[in-house]
Amino acid sequence: MALMDxxxxxxxxxxxxxxxxxxxxxxxxxxxxxxxxxxxxGSGGTGARQGNTSSEYQVKAAFLFHFAQFVDWPPEAFKxxxxxxxxxxxxxxxxxxxxxxxMNGKTIGGRPIRVxxxxxxxxxxxxxxxxxxxxxxxxxSATLAKLNGSPVLTVGESINFAQGGGMIGFLLxxxxxxxxxxxEAAEHAKLKISARLLxxxxxxxxxxxxx
Numbered sequence: 001m002a003l004m005d006x007x008x009x010x011x012x013x014x015x016x017x018x019x020x021x022x023x024x025x026x027x028x029x030x031x032x033x034x035x036x037x038x039x040x041x042g043s044g045g046t047g048a049r050q051g052n053t054s055s056e057y058q059v060k061a062a063f064l065f066h067f068a069q070f071v072d073w074p075p076e077a078f079k080x081x082x083x084x085x086x087x088x089x090x091x092x093x094x095x096x097x098x099x100x101x102x103m104n105g106k107t108i109g110g111r112p113i114r115v116x117x118x119x120x121x122x123x124x125x126x127x128x129x130x131x132x133x134x135x136x137x138x139x140x141s142a143t144l145a146k147l148n149g150s151p152v153l154t155v156g157e158s159i160n161f162a163q164g165g166g167m168i169g170f171l172l173x174x175x176x177x178x179x180x181x182x183x184e185a186a187e188h189a190k191l192k193i194s195a196r197l198l199x200x201x202x203x204x205x206x207x208x209x210x211x
Contacts, residue, residue, distance in 0.1 A: 061102040070194035077151035088127035091134035132156040
């Protein structure tokens with residue numbers, strides 16, 4: 001399913017989830033979808049075909065930027081009002097510098113963005129968003145357990161990442177990048193994910209409260 005088809009489907013599902021008569025929410029959801037679509041097109045298309053990992057991670061980098069626009073962190077997640085939003089990767093950098101390049105010069109909510117890379121998955125202090133590109137399920141599980149309750153948005157791409165306690169899990173469907181959201185894991189970490197983003201997810205795990 002192409003991203004635009006996914007947007008239409010998510011909008012329909014989102015209407016049922018949020019209730020009728022909230023036209024502003026639908027319009028905002030469509031703007032989010034259009035922004036993601038534009039970012040993906042600018043990255044060279046939605047395809048993530050075998051042998052084209054560079055294109056796949058360009059798409060994922062675009063999604064990561066937009067995810068942060070629809071997540072609210074608690075005040076204690078930042079040292080100061082002007083602290084940057086920090087993206088971290090652990091266990092290597094599958095973006096090969098592409099995440100740094102895509103975030104260069106951008107801001108979210110008035111905060112600058114910085115990108116850090118850690119060789120060890122346990123090194124995540126000061127991160128607001130942690131991308132786990134590692135495939136070792138035991139290492140992923142150990143990292144998520146260590147972060148339990150910490151206000152860090154965990155994003156991964158291993159099989160059943162969201163079902164295993166991660167917050168947003170990437171997956172490929174018909175060679176397209178899609179994502180699942182574990183809203184219970186996010187709320188446990190005091191993160192609020194907008195209903196507009198939930199409406200675009202392939203799967204939402206848990207019952208969102210007050211989004």
